[in-house]
Amino acid sequence: MSRFQVTLIRPRGYLHTDAFREIAETLQLGLQSLGHTARIEENSFDSGSTNLVLGAHLLSPDENRMVPPGSIIYNLEQLSGSNLVPAYYELACQHQIWDYNQKNIESWMGMNPANSPIHVPVGYVPELCRIENSQHQDIDVLFYGSLNQRRNRVMAALKEAGVKVHTVFGIYGKERDALIARSRIVLNTHFYDSKLFEIVRVSYLLANSKAVVTECSSPEEIEADLRDAVLPVPYEAIVTGCQALLQNAEKRRQLEQEGFRLFSQRSETAILKVALEQTGKPALKPVSPALPRKLNLGCGADRHPGYINLDIDSSWQPDILADLNQPFPVDVAIPTSRFGAVTLSQASFNEIVVYDVLQYIRDLDGFMKTCLDLLEEGGLLRVRVPYDLSLLAWQDPRHVRAFNENSWHCYTDGFWRLGWKSARFTLLQCQVVLSDYGKDLQKKGLGTEDIARHPRAVDWMVATLRKRSVNQADRTAAAKLNPAYEAAAEPALATC
16 A cells, blocks of 8 residues: 555645646545545645645746655646646656646657656546536536637627527636536537647546537547547537537437446546556655754855755755745655755754844744744754844845844743743853954953944854743743733744
8 A cells, every 4th residue: 555645736826726626536536446545735745655746837947846756747738839838847857747648648758758658547436426417407508617719709609599608717616516517518629729638627527427518620539438428529510519419308318328428437446556557666655865853044055964955045056945934844845856855844853053044034933933843852043143233234135133132032031922832942152253343342352241332343143042841930930921821822833
């Protein structure tokens, strides 16, 4: 038995990832029927599972790095020279490709003969039979999907012929299923000139015994086992084809039954069994090497060999590319060239180095909580920050704060102000790094405390904080300062 995760890619604010939902369920149920464990997630990867990625064409070049080695890219798009973006091609070259369409397979092979894509047609699982036809079907022809010029011409011609047409876009799930139930016919017509049969859309309709009229220029467009499952008509005959089927209820009923019968013979279980045998064992379970237990956040050019190095700038070639002012990649598998898939999880590090970074962090409380959570008990947080009276403090317009000796109080003895209940920091060391002006003052015999009061005398402050559990003495002291502290909830694992 193997572990699988079906990962749906959804860019922020993007609705149409739901178009892959039924395929994701089909994969999950098919894998489970083979005895594997399988789950569906969005925008996350599991380093202990084989990740089956749907919608990988929606990833940006930087996001491609998140896809762990050993993942499978299941392509559900129609390929042509115009719509295969370079980032998607590069990602596909790094992973095993599954594709639903044999013509797409030929396109992949033409672009890169070494790619070895595997044909994995869309199959049937009985659990997706869940739409009951409405007793009152008030929609003659339903079309759901985006509209372009060639599709709009068909819809206009149908309406002109007196057909009750209903078109929707961006509607999925139960709302779309209710429209399917109310419809006598669902129409499938091509968007691209490549004219591949849209089985990704039609499969769900066939599983639910729905009469489908589909645009078809030649019988070869439709896979042989499904040619009688739909009513194929050329583009110029879509209107007459729909009208004929609408006028013949018995023919519609026969098409509904035959479509279900033929599609239900496409066992997803059998399809996946063959696909996994062809994919081979290396892709089934990625193996991650031992990882360093030290983390270098905002490494820049100062990459440490014994650390996992993270930075926002790819030119520094960090192990992990991330913006520390964005949600922190906690508990997600992140591919790295040095260590394989890396997961930053709670209590997994004994040291975190954050040099010349905190002055850029907008949510410093959240960031410090993230560091606290990532450290094990006794783990060290080492920081270097610009001193608030230094020339460095505001030389960069992106700086949002500067620091002094009291800047650590909220994260140490003042932990209760943040509602921290399980762990806090203690300040082990806090030192200043003098400027040339400060060194001149030191030569004149001034002590460090006096020097620090002089503007421009200190450039940096370096501090070391240690994580430790909150004990009873801490709670008692905190409750005296704030009686509401004991009733406060512990903040969840921070992600900023």
